[in-house]
Amino acid sequence: MTTTRLDLAGLKCPLPALKTRKALKSLAAGDRLEVLCTDPLSVIDIPNLIRETGDKVEITERSESRIVFLIEKTNGPIGKTDTASSTHN
Incomplete structure (x- = not known):
């Protein structure tokens, strides 16, 4: 398990979400991914x-000047799996 830090201070919506x-x-x-944001909309x-x-x-820190998120990757790579692909007879 590794923790990567991502400093997104100064970026405005939607960039923090896109970069995350x-x-x-x-x-x-x-x-884990630790994300530092300053945009209030990131919450x-x-x-x-x-x-x-x-x-x-989880939000590990929240103040007027910054928000820090700790994200744990649980599903491997992001990608939509097609769970509705079974055929119905």
Whole structure:
């Protein structure tokens, strides 16, 4: 398990979520991504992204000047699996 740090200070919506999504693609299941943001909207955008990916997220620090997320990769590479592909007779 490794922890990667991603400093997104100064970036505005939607860049923090987009860069977080890109960084998650290269992580293996069990790896962690620590994301530092200064955009207040990231408290909405990052958890919404993680809801889509199925990974785990917690806010480890939140102040007026910055928000730090700790994301744990649980599903391997991001990609939508087609669970509705079974044929019905």
